[in-house]
Structure formats: structure tokens, C-alpha cells
Amino acid sequence: MTKPSLAVETLSICSGCEIAILDLHQALPGVLDAIDLKYIQVLMDFREPPKEGVTVGFVSGGVRNEEQVELLHKIRERSQILVAFGACSAFGGIPGLANLHTKDELLQEVYIDTVSTVNPKGVIPHKVVPPLLEEVHPISDFVKVDYVLPGCPPPPKLIAELVTCLLEGKEFRLEPKTVCDQCPLTKDEKSVTNFIRWGTKKIDPERCLLEQGFQCLGPVTQGGCEARCPTALAPCRGCFGPTESVHDQAAKMIGAIGSVVIQDPTKAPAPEQIVKEIPDLVGTYLRFSLAASTFKKALHTNVVKMKKGVKA
Amino acid sequence: MSTEEPKIGVFICHCGSNIAGVIDIPQLVEYTATLPNVVVAEDYRYMCSDPGQDLIRERAREKGLNRVVVAACSPTLHEPTFRRVLESMGLNPFFFDMSNIREHCSWVHTHEEEAALEKAKDLVRMAVARAAELEPLVQKEVDVKASVLVVGAGIAGIQAALDIADAGYKVYLVEKEPSIGGHMAQLDKTFPTLDCSSCILTPKMSLIGQHPNIELLTYSEVREVDGFVGNFKVKVERKPRFVIEDKCTACADCLEVCPVNVPDEFNTGLGWRKAIYIPFAQAVPNAYIIDTEHCLGMTPIACGKCKDSCEAEAIDYEMKPEILELDIGAIIVTTGFKLFNAMEQLEYGYGKYPDVMTNLEMERMLSAAGPTDGKIIRPSSMKKPKDIAYIQCVGSRNERYNNYCSRVCCMAALKQARQIREKYPDINVTIFYIDMRAFGKGYEEFYESTSREYGVTFVRGRVAEVRGSFDSDRIVIRAEDTLLGQPVEAEADIVVLSCGIQAAENQGDLARVLGIQLSADGFFLEAHPKLRPVETNTDGIFIAGAAQGPKDIPDSVAQAKGAAASALTMVTAGRVKVQPYAAVVNEELCAGCGICEASCPYGAVKVVDNVAQVTEAQCKGCGTCAAACPNEAIAPQHFTMDQIIAQLDALFQEAR
Numbered sequence: 001m002t003k004p005s006l007a008v009e010t011l012s013i014c015s016g017c018e019i020a021i022l023d024l025h026q027a028l029p030g031v032l033d034a035i036d037l038k039y040i041q042v043l044m045d046f047r048e049p050p051k052e053g054v055t056v057g058f059v060s061g062g063v064r065n066e067e068q069v070e071l072l073h074k075i076r077e078r079s080q081i082l083v084a085f086g087a088c089s090a091f092g093g094i095p096g097l098a099n100l101h102t103k104d105e106l107l108q109e110v111y112i113d114t115v116s117t118v119n120p121k122g123v124i125p126h127k128v129v130p131p132l133l134e135e136v137h138p139i140s141d142f143v144k145v146d147y148v149l150p151g152c153p154p155p156p157k158l159i160a161e162l163v164t165c166l167l168e169g170k171e172f173r174l175e176p177k178t179v180c181d182q183c184p185l186t187k188d189e190k191s192v193t194n195f196i197r198w199g200t201k202k203i204d205p206e207r208c209l210l211e212q213g214f215q216c217l218g219p220v221t222q223g224g225c226e227a228r229c230p231t232a233l234a235p236c237r238g239c240f241g242p243t244e245s246v247h248d249q250a251a252k253m254i255g256a257i258g259s260v261v262i263q264d265p266t267k268a269p270a271p272e273q274i275v276k277e278i279p280d281l282v283g284t285y286l287r288f289s290l291a292a293s294t295f296k297k298a299l300h301t302n303v304v305k306m307k308k309g310v311k312a
Numbered sequence: 313m314s315t316e317e318p319k320i321g322v323f324i325c326h327c328g329s330n331i332a333g334v335i336d337i338p339q340l341v342e343y344t345a346t347l348p349n350v351v352v353a354e355d356y357r358y359m360c361s362d363p364g365q366d367l368i369r370e371r372a373r374e375k376g377l378n379r380v381v382v383a384a385c386s387p388t389l390h391e392p393t394f395r396r397v398l399e400s401m402g403l404n405p406f407f408f409d410m411s412n413i414r415e416h417c418s419w420v421h422t423h424e425e426e427a428a429l430e431k432a433k434d435l436v437r438m439a440v441a442r443a444a445e446l447e448p449l450v451q452k453e454v455d456v457k458a459s460v461l462v463v464g465a466g467i468a469g470i471q472a473a474l475d476i477a478d479a480g481y482k483v484y485l486v487e488k489e490p491s492i493g494g495h496m497a498q499l500d501k502t503f504p505t506l507d508c509s510s511c512i513l514t515p516k517m518s519l520i521g522q523h524p525n526i527e528l529l530t531y532s533e534v535r536e537v538d539g540f541v542g543n544f545k546v547k548v549e550r551k552p553r554f555v556i557e558d559k560c561t562a563c564a565d566c567l568e569v570c571p572v573n574v575p576d577e578f579n580t581g582l583g584w585r586k587a588i589y590i591p592f593a594q595a596v597p598n599a600y601i602i603d604t605e606h607c608l609g610m611t612p613i614a615c616g617k618c619k620d621s622c623e624a625e626a627i628d629y630e631m632k633p634e635i636l637e638l639d640i641g642a643i644i645v646t647t648g649f650k651l652f653n654a655m656e657q658l659e660y661g662y663g664k665y666p667d668v669m670t671n672l673e674m675e676r677m678l679s680a681a682g683p684t685d686g687k688i689i690r691p692s693s694m695k696k697p698k699d700i701a702y703i704q705c706v707g708s709r710n711e712r713y714n715n716y717c718s719r720v721c722c723m724a725a726l727k728q729a730r731q732i733r734e735k736y737p738d739i740n741v742t743i744f745y746i747d748m749r750a751f752g753k754g755y756e757e758f759y760e761s762t763s764r765e766y767g768v769t770f771v772r773g774r775v776a777e778v779r780g781s782f783d784s785d786r787i788v789i790r791a792e793d794t795l796l797g798q799p800v801e802a803e804a805d806i807v808v809l810s811c812g813i814q815a816a817e818n819q820g821d822l823a824r825v826l827g828i829q830l831s832a833d834g835f836f837l838e839a840h841p842k843l844r845p846v847e848t849n850t851d852g853i854f855i856a857g858a859a860q861g862p863k864d865i866p867d868s869v870a871q872a873k874g875a876a877a878s879a880l881t882m883v884t885a886g887r888v889k890v891q892p893y894a895a896v897v898n899e900e901l902c903a904g905c906g907i908c909e910a911s912c913p914y915g916a917v918k919v920v921d922n923v924a925q926v927t928e929a930q931c932k933g934c935g936t937c938a939a940a941c942p943n944e945a946i947a948p949q950h951f952t953m954d955q956i957i958a959q960l961d962a963l964f965q966e967a968r
């Protein structure tokens with residue numbers, strides 16, 4: 001019997017997801033025994049997935065340029081099962097925050113405006129390099145995805161679980177609960193009077209971080225990671241993205257924030273005050289999922305106008 | 313969803329001309345008939361009338377309706393009426409939806425008939441869409457504990473407690489001060505009959521003290537309320553008075569030895585009391601209390617004189633606060649009011665000129681048992697005044713303070729003016745007013761005779777400024793006489809500020825503990841201003857007296873009796889129906905994050921073992937939790953997500 005095979009395609013990424021596969025540690029030899037790892041760019045010198053015989057294709061990274069669109073279609077066509085592997089592939093990830101700017105703004109910034117750039121002719125490369133898309137996309141914008149394994153990067157334990165399921169022909173599914181479900185911190189009374197940035201106040205190691213006024217995205221983030229960040233007393237940043245019912249992490253988080261603020265109107269902070277205490281709303285609430293959120297990108301015309309207004 | 317095909321009957325009400333005068337009813341009916349699942353679309357002049365109700369029954373029988381929509385007024389008014397109609401024909405009463413085309417449409421679009429028709433179509437279409445998604449629900453009943461908690465023992469609380477206790481039920485009466493009586497105990501005479509206030513109050517107070525069904529908890533406060541209608545669990549803190557109530561004989565021996573003098577609150581600071589004291593002679597319970605803030609220290613080293621002097625051995629320096637846990641069926645809140653703080657209205661010089669005083673201070677001065685034995689004197693010189701001026705609406709009817717009219721201060725000023733003139737015909741009294749409000753039974757007559765027979769002068773105009781005279785020790789008042797249309801300046805020896813009535817101290821905290829709401833003016837909010845004036849939106853909690861809004865004694869007593877009757881209805885029935893709206897939790901989705909718990913205004917949901925749990929009888933089905941839950945794991949049963957989505961879909965679908 002031939003072993004099932006695995007191909008890992010790499011799009012717009014930092015390689016952390018691939019490292020997470022290697023991070024399977026002792027489980028790795030077993031996995032490599034059971035499957036035939038046919039293609040993974042961090043280890044092998046191939047430029048595209050094998051033409052046939054791929055059982056499972058993992059895609060890490062979101063889609064930023066035209067070449068990636070092509071590669072994505074190739075791996076989709078050549079694999080029986082396609083997995084969106086990691087936050088970038090599933091929701092655009094951190095690179096998706098670039099959607100706050102237009103393509104032209106990004107090129108201008110990188111190739112011309114940055115102080116360290118020496119580009120006297122002001123050339124923006126356009127030959128040889130693949131052209132950028134207008135915005136970053138999750139892979140599901142282009143192809144059908146069979147499974148999603150979110151995370152930045154996905155935890156090795158879930159990778160092993162996914163691989164096992166696939167080998168045994170079982171369905172892989174994360175419980176549709178949010179991170180709080182697995183969080184070991186004690187949830188008591190939520191009556192926050194002000195929100196604080198992580199690292200600016202001593203943390204009570206027993207108590208729910210959100211209740212302490214930290215921006216923990218646990219309540220609006222797909223669980224399954226064993227709440228690894230809050231367990232280490234770092235607020236959840238939301239790398240598992242929204243659950244199916246959360247849809248949009250920012251919208252739900254704003255709702256949640258409204259609820260955890262103390263009810264007593266005489267002690268509650270003014271809404272403007274709360275907004276001030278959350279300095280980078282998009283970067284905080286949609287750190288990993290802007291490209292897959294309700295608005296997907298900034299309404300560019302407004303951003304451009306605002307910027308011009310500031311300069312003028 | 314129930315499997316039955318929805319057959320919806322829509323009944324459109326004219327409400328006389330309230331709706332039909334604006335909305336083209338025949339067109340609305342015609343449109344409604346085209347909506348999905350609608351098998352009957354009809355109109356009638358008054359749907360809520362008997363023939364209107366019969367029409368629903370008839371059509372339901374003929375056409376086999378299984379859902380009913382009435383497009384009429386607000387559901388707060390007639391939803392119960394129509395639910396009963398459904399019940400009477402054996403249909404589940406929750407297969408009903410009401411579309412409010414009166415308050416939400418005809419009344420607010422009187423001059424836009426076409427737009428109103430379109431909006432009415434939208435509203436009806438939405439109700440029909442929701443009706444198709446409705447689920448049958450079953451009303452539950454819960455037992456009601458046979459005891460009532462009354463919070464606040466002014467005249468309102470006293471009356472409510474007596475009515476309930478007389479009906480044979482247990483009452484816990486909680487009062488935060490050392491004695492019951494409230495503001496009425498401080499009044500001298502009461503308008504409009506001029507009965508002596510303590511003569512009518514004291515007998516009631518002593519009844520409270522002796523009633524076998526009343527457990528009086530003075531110097532106590534409600535700290536926690538858990539549970540729900542019929543089954544409240546209440547924690548009351550009894551603060552230590554350091555004098556054992558049952559042992560104290562009120563002999564006053566301790567007064568002789570206590571070395572500390574403190575301004576006396578009961579006499580609005582016009583007199584003095586000791587650090588161990590009784591608030592006033594008729595206080596109930598008739599026992600002393602130690603004011604620890606001013607006591608030198610309850611040890612032999614610091615002082616300890618009172619304990620030595622007490623033959624009854626009633627003094628216990630070791631007394632500790634005590635928490636009582638009570639099982640309660642219904643709660644009545646009668647925490648009364650607080651007088652407007654005259655210091656806030658700087659231009660009237662209160663606190664700056666000793667001869668500027670409040671109406672309540674004058675009330676004490678007029679009292680034969682008061683600090684001056686009923687004599688009127690100028691605090692600055694202890695001499696008899698020649699001219700007294702009243703300034704009305706202090707802190708009331710004023711955008712800077714309270715917009716509302718405090719209702720009692722006009723009458724209180726008339727009453728005091730008359731008393732002054734009766735006692736001292738040689739003292740002139742002038743009342744500066746915006747307009748005199750004498751609204752109650754016999755009040756206008758009282759006003760008339762005060763001005764005619766008692767020679768009180770009235771000047772219409774808001775006072776701009778009160779200041780000390782430059783050439784005498786008198787006070788100068790500057791105002792505009794709006795009847796003559798010219799500025800006036802008058803001098804007086806005493807200026808009385810008719811301070812208004814404000815919500816009691818910490819009313820907001822109490823509202824939170826009880827899970828009831830405040831209206832914008834800070835008083836407790838009633839469930840309906842006309843039809844449910846003593847109920848709150850929380851089942852089993854009632855309000856009465858000045859805690860609900862400015863009120864005089866007759867109105868306070870009337871409300872107290874109303875609240876007592878409402879509570880008794882519940883307690884005597886022994887069982888109460890609970891609306892089956894309660895939110896339900898989808899345990900597959902709930903992560904126990906507690907966002908819902910933080911958002912629920914009624915304290916009805918709590919996370920237990922990492923899953924949210926709803927206390928059905930406490931939940932109002934308001935849906936706040938559903939909006940707050942990030943994972944859509946909780947929703948009230950009569951406003952499910954499916955129903956709301958159906959309504960929204962219907963709204964945004966192009967009107968045909």
C-alpha cells in the first residue's frame with residue numbers, strides 16, 4: 001500500500017508555520033513514517049507542488065501577489081484534501097493589516113519614503129517580481145478549503161491531531177467554543193473601570209485578564225489552543241480567528257467591551273475615554289483577521305483623505 | 313420550529329382615527345393579504361374591544377389560523393389582551409405578534425400619509441415574518457414566600473408595612489436611620505388640613521413597633537438581593553447601635569454624662585444633641601444610639617461614661633455589625649427623598665448668611681418640640697424678625713439643577729406662611745414665586761384663604777439674587793416682578809428657601825442591588841406611568857412614595873397602599889406566573905467567558921462550572937445577553953436569532 005502524501009505550499013508567510021511542523025518533536029518520525037512528505041520549500045528545493053499523487057495539501061500564508069494565486073490554484077488542483085494551515089492562510093494573518101493601505105501607498109513607503117532607502121530614480125520594481133494584488137486575501141477567497149487549522153502558528157498538538165484524523169479518515173473539527181473555555185484563569189466579576197496595556201500594570205496571576213482591564217481577545221477567538229497565551233498571563237491576541245458564530249472579532253469584541261465595563265453610571269468611564277484606552281483598535285481586535293473581517297480593508301478613499309488632511 | 317404550516321391571520325386596527333386618520337387602511341389590508349403565509353387580512357375599528365376580539369376568534373375558527381398578528385398600538389398596552397384571546401381558543405398565546413403602527417407610525421407621521429403607509433407596510437411585513445418563526449412557549453408558575461420586605465420607613469414605608477402586617481403577613485421593615493418616621497417626623501403641621509404631623513404619625517409609628525407581624529430593622533441597610541419574584545434572598549446589614557434596643561428604657565441618664573455636643577440632624581442642625589442620643593422624643597424604637605463618629609471612644613480610657621451611668625445595662629461597646637439573611641416574597645421600596653442642597657444655588661446665599669434658611673429648617677423652628685420651642689427667631693441675632701420672604705422653586709424647575717417641579721414646596725410655603733401669620737400677625741410674609749401650584753384636593757382653597765384671610769403678600773418673579781444689606785443687618789432680595797414687568801428689591805430679616813425634593817442618597821446603588829431602574833430624574837422608574845405606577849420592571853418589586861417622584865403625604869400614602877395591595881395580591885395567591893421568555897444557553901457554544909453575566913441588567917445569568925446558567929424566573933427576556941455574547945451562545949426564547957433575522961430580512965426585502 002502506498003503511503004498517503006503531504007505537500008506544503010508556502011505563500012505570504014514568515015515560515016513559522018513550517019517550523020511548527022518540525023516542532024512536532026518526538027511525534028515527527030512517526031508522522032514521517034506514516035506519510036510521504038513530498039514537498040515543503042523550507043526543506044526541499046522545488047518551486048511548485050508535485051503534479052500528481054498528493055493526498056493532502058497544506059497551504060501556509062495568505063495571498064499577496066499574482067504568482068501566489070497561481071500556486072494556490074495548482075496545489076488545490078493537485079491535492080485531494082486542502083488545509084488552510086495557520087492564521088495567514090485562514091484569515092490573512094498579520095500581513096493582512098497591510099489592507100489598511102492601498103498597494104500604491106505600500107510601494108511608495110517601501111521603495112521611496114523609508115529613510116533607509118536609496119533610490120534616487122524612484123524606481124518601483126515591476127519586472128521579474130510578481131505584481132502585488134490590491135490587497136491581502138485569505139486563501140478561501142480563491143479556492144475551496146476542506147479544513148482550517150488556525151493559529152500563529154498552529155500548535156503542534158493540533159497539527160498531530162489533524163494529521164492523525166486525516167490518516168484515519170476521520171473528520172477534523174475544533175470545538176466551536178472560544179478560547180475562554182480552556183482558559184484556567186478565574187472569572188469573577190467583570191466590572192472594569194479602565195483598560196490598560198499589557199506590561200503597564202502588575203498582573204494578578206489568578207484572575208481573568210479581561211477583568212483586570214487587559215485587552216484579552218479570548219471571548220471572541222476560536223478556542224482549541226489550550227489558551228496558551230492567557231495561561232502564560234499574556235492576553236489572547238486572537239490568532240485562532242473568529243468562530244463560526246463570531247464572524248467578526250472586532251465587532252464582537254466591541255460588544256464584549258461594552259458589557260464588561262462597570263454598570264454603575266456614576267463610576268463608568270465615558271465612552272470616549274474607553275476609546276482612548278484602546279490605542280490601535282484595528283491592530284488589536286483584527287490583528288490576524290482583518291483580511292477576512294466584515295470590512296476586509298480600510299475604506300481607502302477615506303484613509304487617503306485623512307492622511308492628506310493631516311499633512312495639509 | 314413547529315412542523316405545522318403557518319397560517320397567519322393579520323388584524324389591522326383603526327384605533328378610531330388614531331391610526332385610520334393617517335394610514336390608508338384599505339390599502340394596508342390589500343397589501344397585507346399578499347404577504348407569505350397570510351390567510352386572513354382584515355381591519356376593524358377597535359381590535360381590543362369585545363367585537364374586535366370576537367372577530368379574531370371567528371376567523372381563526374373558519375380559516376384554521378395558527379398564528380395571529382394584530383397591527384395596532386403598543387404591545388405593552390394590549391399584548392396581554394390578545395394573548396388571552398388566543399388562549400381562549402386553545403391556541404398557544406405565544407403564537408402572537410403585535411405590530412405597533414400607532415406609536416411607531418401614525419402618531420409620529422401625522423403629516424406624512426404616504427410615507428406612513430409605506431412604513432406601516434414594512435412593520436406589518438416584519439411582524440408576519442416573525443410570526444412564522446414563533447415557537448409555542450409554556451408559562452410556568454413559582455411559589456411565593458409569605459413575607460414582604462419594605463425598604464425605607466417614612467410615611468410610605470410605614471403605611472405599606474402596616475397594611476401588609478394587618479392582612480396577616482410577615483413584614484421586614486428596613487430603615488437606615490436609627491428611627492423610623494422619615495421626613496414626616498420632622499414636619500410641624502401638614503397641609504392642607506394643618507393637622508399636627510406627629511399627632512397623626514406617632515400612633516402609626518408605635519403600631520409598627522408593637523405589631524406582631526412586623527420585624528423592624530432600624531439602622532440597617534439592604535446589601536444583597538438574589539433570587540427572583542416570590543423567592544428573593546435578601547441580605548440586610550444591621551449596623552451596631554452599641555445600645556441594646558430591648559434593654560434601653562430611654563431614661564436619659566446617659567445624656568447627663570456624655571461630654572460631647574453634636575449639631576442635631578433631626579433639627580436640621582439648629583439644635584444640639586449628645587454623642588449618645590435618641591433622634592427625637594417619639595422615636596421608634598425608643599432606644600438610644602451611640603454616634604461613633606463623635607464619641608470620644610468606647611473604652612474606659614477614652615471616656616466610657618455612658619456605660620457606667622446606664623442602670624439598665626443596655627450599653628454594649630462590643631456590638632458588631634450583623635448580617636441577616638431573609639427569604640422574601642415581594643419587596644416594596646419606599647426610600648423617600650433628599651432635600652435639595654441649597655448650597656448649590658450660590659446666588660441665594662445659603663451658608664453665607666445665617667438668616668437664609670431652608671423650608672425644612674423653618675419646619676423645625678415652627679415646631680413646639682423644635683430647637684426654638686416653636687418661636688421664630690433670626691439665627692443671626694436670636695431676635696424676632698419683622699419681615700420673612702420665601703423664595704420658591706429653589707433647585708426645581710431650573711435647568712441647572714432639576715427640571716421637574718417638586719410639587720410640595722408651594723404648599724409647604726403657604727402652610728408655613730399661614731402658621732407664621734397665625735402666631736405673629738405683626739410679621740410680614742412675602743412669597744416670591746414663578747407660579748403657585750396648588751393642585752390637590754382642598755389645596756386651591758387653602759391658597760385662596762392664605763392670601764385673602766392671612767394677608768400673605770405674593771410677588772410673581774424668579775429671584776435673581778440674595779445679598780446682605782449694605783446699611784443694616786437685613787437681607788436684600790432682588791427679583792423681577794413679572795406681573796408689573798419691573799425689577800423689585802425687597803428687604804427681609806429671614807429668607808426661607810423652598811428647597812425641592814431630590815432622589816434619596818445612593819438611590820443608584822440601591823437600584824443596582826435590587827435590579828430595578830431609575831428614570832432620568834434619578835427617582836425609581838415605574839413600569840408604566842399611568843397603568844402600573846407602583847410596579848417596577850422587575851417582577852415582585854414595587855415602589856411607593858417620594859422614592860418614585862416628588863410627592864406629598866396623601867399621594868405617598870395612596871401609593872403605599874397601592875404597593876401593599878399589589879404585593880399582597882402576589883403573596884396571598886401564593887403562586888405567580890413567570891413569563892416563559894427566559895434566555896437559553898447553547899452549551900455547545902458557551903465558553904463560560906461571563907460576558908453575558910456582566911451585561912445582564914437583572915442579574916439573571918451566572919457562569920457556573922464554565923457554562924452560563926439562567927435563572928428562569930429572574931430573566932426578563934430582554935436579550936441584552938444575546939447581543940453581548942460573542943459566540944451567540946445565549947438567546948431569549950421569545951426573541952430568537954431566527955426571529956430577528958426573519959424580521960430584518962423582511963425589512964430589507966424590497967417592499968412590493
Ligand SMILES: Cc1cc2nc3c(=O)[nH]c(=O)nc-3n(C[C@H](O)[C@H](O)[C@H](O)COP(=O)(O)OP(=O)(O)OC[C@H]3O[C@@H](n4cnc5c(N)ncnc54)[C@H](O)[C@@H]3O)c2cc1C
Pocket residue numbers: 463464465466467468469486487488489492493494495496499501502503504532533534646647648649650651671672675720724727816822856857858859863864865866868
Ligand atoms: C419642608 C417640607 C414640608 C412638607 N410639608 C408637607 C405637608 O405639610 N403635607 C404633606 O402632605 N407633605 C409635606 N411634605 C412632603 C412630605 O415630606 C413627603 O410627602 C413625605 O415625607 C414622603 O414620604 P416617604 O415615606 O415617601 O419619604 P421619606 O419621608 O423621605 O421617608 C423615607 C425613609 O426611607 C429611609 N431610607 C432612605 N434610603 C434608605 C435605604 N437605602 N435603606 C433604608 N432606608 C432608607 C429614610 O431614612 C426615611 O426614613 C413636605 C416636605 C418638605 C420638604
Ligand code: SF4
Pocket residue numbers: 179180181183184185187207208209210211216217218219227230235236905
Ligand atoms: S483571560 Fe482572556 S481567555 Fe481567559 S477567561 Fe479572561 S478573557 Fe477569556
Ligand code: SF4
Pocket residue numbers: 151152179221222225226227228229230235236237238239240241
Ligand atoms: S491564546 Fe489566542 S493568541 Fe494565543 S494561541 Fe490561543 S488563539 Fe492564539
Ligand code: SF4
Pocket residue numbers: 704705706708709716717718719720721722723747748749810812
Ligand atoms: S411645588 Fe412650587 S415651589 Fe416647588 S418646584 Fe413646584 S412650583 Fe416650585
Ligand code: SF4
Pocket residue numbers: 897901902903904905906907908909919923924940941942943944945946
Ligand atoms: S457570553 Fe456567551 S459564551 Fe460567554 S458565558 Fe455567556 S453564553 Fe457563554
Ligand code: SF4
Pocket residue numbers: 894895911912913914915916917926930931932933934935936937938948
Ligand atoms: S435575556 Fe439575558 S440579559 Fe436579559 S434578563 Fe435574561 S439573562 Fe439577563
